[in-house]
Amino acid sequence: MPFKVLVVDNELEDLEVTKMILSGDSDFEVVAEADSMTAIELVRKKPNEFAAVLLDYHMPKDGLATAQAMFEINPNLQIAILSADQTREALKKSIAIGVRNFIDKDEDSE
Numbered sequence: 001m002p003f004k005v006l007v008v009d010n011e012l013e014d015l016e017v018t019k020m021i022l023s024g025d026s027d028f029e030v031v032a033e034a035d036s037m038t039a040i041e042l043v044r045k046k047p048n049e050f051a052a053v054l055l056d057y058h059m060p061k062d063g064l065a066t067a068q069a070m071f072e073i074n075p076n077l078q079i080a081i082l083s084a085d086q087t088r089e090a091l092k093k094s095i096a097i098g099v100r101n102f103i104d105k106d107e108d109s110e
Contacts, residue, residue: 002029003051008039008066009082010059014105018054018082036061040069047074054103057083057090068097 005028009015012034019032031050033039036059043050053070055063067079080101081094091102 002027004029004031004049006039006042006050006053007032008034008036008053008059008063009056010034010036011056014056014082036063036066040066040073043070043073043077050077052078052080054080054082057081057085057094064093064097064099067094067099071098 005022007015007018007022007030009018009032015032015034019030022028022030031042033042036055039053039055043053053067055066057063059066063081063083067081070077070079075098079099080103081090081099082103082105083090084105086104094102
């Protein structure tokens with residue numbers, strides 16, 4: 001049975017690339033969402049549905065605010081931030097709220 005992963009990114013091209021990369025692995029079932037509020041509602045409706053959530057750091061409702069809202073629903077979610085912003089500040093803020101990993105969008109897809 002594949003792990004269900006929620007990918008949230010308002011940049012549609014990045015969203016599709018991430019979805020394509022993860023969908024190429026039979027271990028993952030990918031749900032892609034461009035709107036953070038809709039993604040939060042998906043988690044609210046089924047708090048234990050997703051094995052992991054990948055969030056873009058820079059969105060209209062930023063990734064950290066989205067992550068915090070999701071953690072309020074399910075504090076055990078495995079959330080990783082996807083970002084091209086590799087500043088120390090972005091990393092520290094992400095880890096401080098409980099994000100498990102910070103993935104560089106410019107990194108090799110492997």
